[in-house]
Amino acid sequence: MKSLRVYLVEDDEDLREEMVLLLSRAGLEVQGVPDAPAFYKAHALAPCEVAVLDIALNGEDGLSIASNLRATGPIGIVMASARGAVHDRVEALQEGADAYMVKPIHIDELIATVRTLGRRVRAMMPKAAVAPLVPAPPASSPSSPRWRLAEGDWVLCDPAGRTLKLTTTERAFLACLLREDGKVVxxxxxxxxxxxxxxxNDPKRLDVIVSRLRRKAMQAGLRLPLHAVRGAGFQFVR
Structure with a gap:
């Protein structure tokens, strides 16, 4: 069986590199990233089974990432924070975290937590979803396929060429996001x-659109890189 794919989101470069090294030595397939945009891009290209998220990130915080991830399907989420109060733990769990660890984190405890969550996630996935690792194409490559709108913007196409038909409202919503090319709108x-x-202009109207798009995408076998950024708006990472 292939190693668990783990993404570690930590903005402290030294700490990130140290944790990636230690987790890798434990036989995990680990990639470290500094912030939410980098995580979303990596996860869209090669979805991870477990995400370890620092809460206090620059820009979108770990709680917002956890909330977005929980709406996309089976995934293990470990929150990491220097704050250890009960209300901090409760908030993280309410946002979708499976585990909450207070820094400095003991690496053996983290490894055990990641492995436990990974086994749980794999048990929830169909066998076809646990595929061999495929190296992601460089993000800077101009020839890399991207998400796009086609057929008069009535169809959303993913990088693999799979499609999702859109309603009038969904078409207008996604067109606005795709024009901004990954920026938060x-x-x-x-x-x-x-x-x-x-x-x-009922704010809940956009939440309904997003929920419907995510549900349709999951039913079609697509992982939609559509994210709600708490207090800021929405983002579509291509």
Whole structure:
């Protein structure tokens, strides 16, 4: 059986490199990234089975990442933080974390936690989903396939060429996000870009669109790199 794929999101470079080294020595397939955008790009190309997330990240924090991940399907989530109060733990668990570890983290405890979550995730996945590791193409390569809209923007295509048909509202929503090419777009800007009348600007409307898109994508076997950034808006990482 192949090694567990683990992504470690930590903005302290020295700590990130040390933890990646120690986890790798334990036989785990580990990649370290500094922030949410880098994580989303890596996860979209090669989904991980367990994510270890620092809470206090620059930009989008670990709690927001956990909340987004929990809506995408089976994945193990370990939160790491210097804060050890009960309310901090409760908040992390409510956002979707499976485990909460207080820094400095004992590496043996982290390894055991990651392996336990990995076994649980694999048990929830169909065998076809546990595929051999495939090296991701360089992000800077101009020839790398990307998510795009086709057929008059009525169809969303993933990098592998799989498609998802869109409704009028979904089409307008995704067109706004894709124009910004990975940038976070505020709810207000989305309403303007979608030409929504002011009296219809109910914030929950966008959440409903996102929930529906994620559900449709999962049913079609697509991992949609659509993320809600808490307090900021939405982001589509291509």
């Amino acid at each position: 505020s709810r207000e800007a989305l309403f303007i870009g979608m030409a929504v009348a002011p009296h219809d």
